[in-house]
Structure formats: C-alpha cells, structure tokens
Amino acid sequence: MDYDFSAIEKKWQAYWDAHETFKASDDFSNKNKLYVLDMFPYPSGAGLHVGHPEGYTATDIFCRYKRMNGFNVLHPMGWDAFGLPAEQYAIETGTHPSVTTAKNIATFKRQIKSLGFSYDWSREVNTTDPKYFRWTQWIFLQLYKKGLAYIAEVPVNWCPALGTVLANEEVIDGRSERGNHPVIRRPMKQWVLKITAYAERLLADLDELDWPEGIKEMQRNWIGRSEGAEVKFRIDGLDKTVTVFTTRPDTLFGATYMVLCPEHELVDVITTPAQKAAVEEYKKITASKSDLERTGLNNEKTGAFTGAYAIDPVNGNKIPIWISDYVLSTYGTGAIMAVPAHDTRDFDFAVKFGIPVKCIINPDPAEAAKEKIDCEAVLAGKACWTGDGVSINSANDDGLDINGLHVQEAKAKTIDWLAARGIGKRTVNYKLRDWLFSRQRYWGEPFPIIIMDSGEIRMVPEDQLPLTLPELSDFKPSGNGESPLANAGAWLDYVDPVTGEHGRRETNTMPQWAGSCWYYLRYIDPHNDKCFVDPEKEKYWMPVDLYVGGAEHAVLHLLYARFWHKVLYDAGLVSTKEPFHRLINQGMILGTSYKDKRGVLIPTDQVDLSGAEPVLKATGEKLTEFPAKMSKSLRNVVNPDDVVRDYGADSMRLYEMFMGPLKETKPWNTRGVEGVFRFLKRSWRMIMQTPVTDDPVPANLMRLLHTTIQKVTEDTETLCFNTAISQMMIFLNDFGKLEAMPREAAEIYTRLLAPYAPHIAEEMWEYLGHKDSIAYAPWPKADEAHMKVREVEILVQICGKPKARIMMSPELSPAEMEKVALADASVADAVAGKKIVKVIAVPGRIVNIVAK
C-alpha cells in the first residue's frame, strides 16, 4: 500500500476525537504539569493563513514530545472573536456579527483540526460567548472596585467618516486603517484603566521572565521609566509657581527659558496683555493639528512668548516663559525648564527664537571626540552637548556648588539642595499612559455599568452577569460619537427596583484586548459557572510554561494581560505574579512575489513562470523574485487547505518546521513542501514496505541510531525543529537502504517522528503491532555506550594548514595525540629541520603544530 496521507490523516483525527486522546482532564495529576499555549486567533473571514500553523505546529510538537516523556500537558485552543471586521461586515450586509463569527470559527476549527494538532477541544473558549464574557465583565468590576477603572475626558482618535473612535493601533499615519479616512484628536469621556499604577512592577518583573530580549526591551521602552526631579519655579510678579520635570537637575544653572505645553492651565493666567493675541493664535493652530503634524518627522520648532518670566531657583535668573507644542501635556508636568546648551530640542528652539545658550557643562573630551562634537563650540554656546562632563559656572551664594562634578554627582547634589529648601524632589516619570478602554462599537463586551441620571455610576450586580448585547438590526455608529448601543431602545433603560430612580446603561463596549487579557486562565477551568477559575486548578496549572505567538503583540496584548494578571494576583485570585513564564515569537512567513526593474512588486497572477526566469506576462520584462509579506493584492497568499489537500497535514507541519529556525522570518516555497513530502514517502517505504526483522540493528548503524535519538531529543527540547528533522533525514538516508528493517530501529524511528508527523507515525505504530496510540508511547532513550567511536579522523595542521588526517581514539590525551601526529611520516617530513614552537591538540578534534 502506498502512502495515502489523506486516508491516514482522516483515520487518525477521527481516532483522536473518539478516544479523547489529548484531553488533559486530570487537573491534579502527580505527573509534571506542562501548560503550553498558543496565541488564540481572531477568526477572520479569510480563514487560516500559513502563519497560524507555524506557531501551532511548534507548540504541538513540543506537547506531543512532552506527553511521550510523561508530562501532564494542557494544550488548549480558542477564539478571540470580538472585533471590527465582523462589525463592518454587519454594517454592510446586515448579517449579525454573531452569525459571521460562528461561521468563521467553524472554518478555523475545521482547518486547525485538519492539521492534526493535539488540542484538548473540551476546553475551547470563545470570547464572544456570554458564558465567557460574563467573567470578563466580572474582572472589569473588580478593577472598578479597586479604583483601577475610571471615566475621564481624554483625547481620542475620532474618525468622522466612520463615526467612531479608533484605537491607536487602528490609526496609521493619521488615517483610519479601514477606509483610509482622516482621524482627528478630540477629547471625549471614556473609560480608562489605570495601568500606570502598575508601571513599576510591570517593568521590574520583566527581569524574571524567559522572554526574547527584544520584546522585553520593547516593553521597557514603552513603559519608559525615567528618573529625575520636579522643580518649582516662581513666576515673576505673580503668586504662582510652575513645576517642571527634568532628568537633568544638574543643568539648572544653564536654564535660559521655560516652556509650557499650550494646554497648560497656567498659560491664560500668566500671559501678558501684549502677548495675548500671539498666544491665542498659537494655541488655536496647535489644537487644529493632527498628532502626525504635531509629532511627526518635521521637527521644526514653533512657539509663542507669554510675556511672563520665571525665577530660576538656583541663581535667581529671570527666564522668559514660552509655550510650544514640543512640550507634551501628557508627560511629566507639561512644563519644562529649557537648557539649550545641553538638550538638542531646546537648542533648536533657542536658535530659532534667538534665546541665549549658556554652557554649564564642560564636555568629556574623549566622549566629545567620539561624537564628533567640538568642545570649543559647546563652551561658546554654538553647539549642544548632552553627554557627560563636569559642571562649570554652577554655584550660588546659598551653599550649592557643583562645579567640577560629573553629571551623576551633580544631579544628586542639586536635588538634595532643592529638597532641603522644599523647592524640588526626586521623582520618577513613565511614558506609559493609562489604557483607553472603551470603544464606540457594537461587537464587544458591554460594560456592566449603569450611569444614573444623577450622574452616579453603578455596577451591574455580579449575580446578574453576563450583561448580554442587545439585538440590533442596525449596527451603524450613531454618528455623534456614541456607540451603536445608543440605538438599543429598551436595553438602555434602567430603573432602580427600590427607589425608582432612572439610569442609562453604558453604551460603550470594551476593546478587543479585553477578552484576551485572561483567556489563558479560563482554559484551566472553562465550564465553571461559580467563578472565573477554580483556585486549586489555577494553582496546579499556572503559570503558562510556554507561550508562542507573533511579535506584533509585544506591547499590546502582552502588556495588557500582564497588567490584569497582576491585579488578579493582588486580589488573591491567582497564584503567580506573571502569567507567561516563557515566550517565543515565531517569525513571519513571507510569500513569493516578483519585482520589476524599478522595484515595483508585481501581483503573482501577472507573472509568467513557464520559462527559466520569471517574466511579466504583458511585456515579457524580466522580473526578480523577492520575498514579501503575503497579501491579497499581491495574490501570493498560500492557503493551508491547498497544501493539506496536495501533500497532507504531516508534510505541511514538517515543511513549516524544516524551513528554518522558529523565530526567523522565512519565505514560503512550495518546492520545499515537496521535499519533505518525499521524505515522508521514503519513511513510509522504510517502515511499511520493507520486511521487518527481529535481527539486531547492524553494528555499523548502532551509532547512527543512538546519535539520532540524542540529536532529535536535544533539538526538540530546545525547539530547534529544523535540525531535528535534518537528523531524521540523515537516519533515513542510511537505514532506508537496508533490505530488512530491524524492529528496534523501526520502533525508535517511528516514535521520534511521532511529534512531527503524528498521522503517519500512528499508522506505522499500528502496523508495527501496537494497539494503543503512539501519543503516550515512551520517548526513546539514547545509550551513550553506542555513541562512542573507537577511532575518529583527526586533522593534523602545520601552522593552520591541513597536512594529514590520522585515525586515532578520541580518548587520547593531547600529549598522546601529539606523539601520534609527529610519528606520522608526512608530518615528520613537513616539520623536518624546523623548530616546533608549540603544539595544540584538542581531543577528538584537531592537532595544530606551530613550527618555524
């Protein structure tokens, strides 16, 4: 019988389903537990793309391998199903998002199942299921009760054309991701989560995590901790002070002006009548600017003088107060002291507006040379120096003298001086902002909140959750900034059963990220209707041991989920500080595309591939192959269904793992699938179409057998799947030539292959006489004794040039190796008459003779 992958794969998928082979029902087993998680997908209408199975295959191999090694494995899958596409589709067609979502989930599930992943489907979750989002709402109430959720008037991305607010991630270069409509900043009342309260811990606990350094670094940058000081400046002639935040208190002596953000509350108070018109005009211009215009690449400084002056607390200097949009209202205190000599932005501004530049740091000459900065120019106020150096001209008559000190010491001394006089203190600032948590959408979790006519905010009682979405026929946003839920009629109204007071339900919904903030906890206890997760089960399974997904969630989902988890931890509801112990980002899979001479990408269907070189069908122009992100417009999207149909799930899995290291970006190449398909066909022939013998494995192959066990074990353990597969190919290249296949080798090979190509392995295992699934067959152990070799070829070099190859035992000491090497005729010949300076011998590897 030939390798009929289609029949085999159907057979074993049905078997696994019927036998619930991968059900991790034992929540308290004394086996070692292992929780392996995939980032659950948004079930889009387009179906699975080849990027999904990459991560899923990796985790599946690891889980199957660990089960064979006796671990109790939790490996679940679910659906992150709230989201804009289903809602947009509803607006266009009137189809209820729940209908679209159910259909898409069915497609995704069929596709995922067709790849033979060993998920415990009894634990499937769906964020749009009221039984699930009941607990999303419940967790929100816990946040609210702790004061971590509040309503605030905040600037949001408002898209007039779509009639809705958009998340930052839905705005690309100042336009909406969908429809490409302009987006403006506008203040609106929104729900906000106080993630900033956890900034310090979100930062500190990163150190404990086994995550890619890049992702950790991205989170650190996003949180953006900076240490500095708040310093109070008096305003000349007014009984007012302005507090500024600075990371460089050591440069206070060099402040030559101050800048407030245009929105600063003191602007109107301090502006002099003469400057009023100019300031008003500038405020108007800033307000009308989009974020892109304000913060974009065009760093040309703008601003207006308020006419007021501040008093520098260290030297009593009167410095002019300006307003400028390079100072942000949302960071620090919205006000800065400007030290143009030692801050590039301040320098640009000062140059543009003719403000003096006062150098108070003598640059470190070595550092300045490295940065190609001219120290003389800095001292003359003609250039800006932001690096280290020693303070100059920095002393006053009131006991502060930092002259001669380096930046770090000067900072500390200045802060102490300020603190002693009550005009400054050490502070820490974060770039991280509180999380804008409401959306004007239909297809999301409704807030379990009622806003009473009196303005009082009430929670929906926990025993009345879930608060389900109202049925609507029109999903269009109201257009006035309110969610489609504002059209929900009776659903909106609330009457207090006791007092008769009237209220209205919150019409916003939660963002897509809400459901994914805690789904990994629900898998542990998915059907519990008493609490979101049983604490005992949580203790057993958490934390997630391995989490695999794309890097695009580096600072979104992965930060949000850590935040929620810490809130739950503080409430005593979960037992670990962090949810995801180890994280791996799988690399993107690129598609094949073609570029013409000018570098324009050509859609695949316009390319003629029949010749030796790809050419443009229309003109015959030669094209070059170029890997690019798969996209509909380039028509280079590979559909996993096609691959499974043509080559089978096992080939699909194997190919995606054989392409290269999991973390790397790799281009898809259908020819490569044929390569692994051939490998599987040859494996089939070796096991199924070669007589099986009970004779021992030929002595000359024992070493290969055991090094293969060792290499595949090591590489599977460390997720180096590509090299594990190579090793199996090497095994096959030799064992595949045998006239009869020794049973021992056949059984070992089948088990090594099982995590990678589970369907074919099950079929082979059954053929070899086993009644039970291979899923729990014990993983083979390599025997050191069989891996030893009596002799290896040792390269003998003379001054680094290969001279001879001599067989010797790898056990020989360096001295013995040297003796053997020098005894060799060609070596002796080569060193004759020369003086041996040094001999380096590395057992099992090399002998290098340095001779003159």
Add this chain to the structure above:
RNA sequence: GCCCGGGUGGUGAAAUGGCAGACACAUCAGACUUAAAAUCUGAAGGCGAAAGCCGUGCGGGUUCGAGUCCCGCCCCGGGCACCA
C-alpha cells in the same frame, strides 16, 4: 535620531573558537521506462587543466586557529519616536 534583530552557495539553511556550506530545494549527469511522471544513483561554493588559490557584508584587532570573540563602519528587517 534612539532601541532591538539580521547579513554564510543559485535558494531555505547548518556549524560547544577547531576541516565552512550538514540537511534540503533548484540544477546537471546517469539508471529504470516506448515515453513522461514517479523513483533510485551520483556530481556540485568560486576561480583553475591540475597543484593550488580565494571564500561567511566591509575595514582593523585578539588567537596556534575566527562565520563564531573585541573595536570601527556599511546594508537590510522590525519597533519607538519632540517623553524634558
């Protein structure tokens, strides 16, 4: 501008400081076949008839020995971006 990755044959890639290119894809040659497909066997980094020489983005350095370590650049991918 700043912060992460990364640059190795025609292609995907491999290589605890120890013979660069394992394993594959594509290519070429051969076998089987009426033929093709499939399959099998073999060749193959570049230059060279060969001996040999040159080869891991570029330039230096450390070392008996560098793809691997150090210093300085260049290029590509990703993230952040007026954060005081």
